[in-house]
Amino acid sequence: MGRLQDKVCIITGGAGGQGKVAVDFFAREGAKVVASDILEKGEQDVAPIAARYPGQVVYVHADVTRRADLETIVSTALEHYGRIDVLFNNHGAMVGSPFLETTEEEIDTVLGVNVKASIVLSQLVVAQMVKQGGGGSIIHNSSAGGVVGFRDMAAYGASKAGVAQLARSMASDLAEHKIRVNAVAPGAIDTPMPHKFMEKLDAETKAAAWKAMEAGHLHGRIGQPEEVINLVLFLASDEASFMNGAVITVDGGYTAV
Numbered sequence: 001m002g003r004l005q006d007k008v009c010i011i012t013g014g015a016g017g018q019g020k021v022a023v024d025f026f027a028r029e030g031a032k033v034v035a036s037d038i039l040e041k042g043e044q045d046v047a048p049i050a051a052r053y054p055g056q057v058v059y060v061h062a063d064v065t066r067r068a069d070l071e072t073i074v075s076t077a078l079e080h081y082g083r084i085d086v087l088f089n090n091h092g093a094m095v096g097s098p099f100l101e102t103t104e105e106e107i108d109t110v111l112g113v114n115v116k117a118s119i120v121l122s123q124l125v126v127a128q129m130v131k132q133g134g135g136g137s138i139i140h141n142s143s144a145g146g147v148v149g150f151r152d153m154a155a156y157g158a159s160k161a162g163v164a165q166l167a168r169s170m171a172s173d174l175a176e177h178k179i180r181v182n183a184v185a186p187g188a189i190d191t192p193m194p195h196k197f198m199e200k201l202d203a204e205t206k207a208a209a210w211k212a213m214e215a216g217h218l219h220g221r222i223g224q225p226e227e228v229i230n231l232v233l234f235l236a237s238d239e240a241s242f243m244n245g246a247v248i249t250v251d252g253g254y255t256a257v
């Protein structure tokens, strides 16, 4: 009996660095997973994981900024599995620009993807959870960058602080339906995201920036996706029955000092 046995779980950003590990760990624990992403090769990337858990993983190509795509994620879960128990709002867009150079387009992207899409998808999922009689777990992927200020990341930081607050506010609204809502706030994690953030730097600056990023964590290194997803798995499961409205850092001590 897995820790998420037969729970129907939606994982957005499911073909990304943390998302793929979440699909794998959730399915390993007996979940029925709907994984979604906007990546062109997303389905291909998730296929080897899906093959290990026959009948347990469905993939949906979706842009979370499009309401119709969010509705498709929900309807796919219902068509394949008949209910929804867990939502992991894991999709994320990163903007790393000096404050005065951040464009309105970048601001719209980062707030639209990270905050607005998380709210709208949560609304669609919560409506279904209430229809089922209540109960469920929602986890948002925030960031240490939503707790402390990271240089050149004002818009991203504001969006991730928004996501953290969304967990608290939704927990308050949804307690009467026995729906728990929590957020994880990772430090730098070794996925495509931090590499993309640094791709415009020259090799020497990039090496120095990477070293500084590692040194900012008390552990002197950045984290691995598994180290975040172990926490997400716990929050998704009934083991976390008294966890609600929490924003939990998983950052090798980055925000502790």
Ligand SMILES: NC(=O)c1ccc[n+]([C@@H]2O[C@H](COP(=O)([O-])OP(=O)(O)OC[C@H]3O[C@@H](n4cnc5c(N)ncnc54)[C@H](O)[C@@H]3O)[C@@H](O)[C@H]2O)c1
Binding pocket: 012, 013, 014, 015, 016, 017, 018, 019, 036, 037, 038, 039, 062, 063, 064, 065, 089, 090, 091, 092, 093, 113, 141, 142, 143, 144, 145, 185, 186, 187, 188, 189, 190, 191, 192, 193, 194
């Ligand atoms: N990697 C880090 O250092 C770090 C640190 C703190 C928080 N986070 C957060 O963790 C989450 C997972 O990121 P990751 O580290 O796996 O990086 P990642 O870039 O590998 O994954 C993010 C995923 O979100 C998807 N996405 C972006 N825009 C989308 C859209 N419009 N529609 C659908 N999907 C979209 C991307 O395609 C990607 O697969 C994100 O919310 C990110 O902000 C990451």
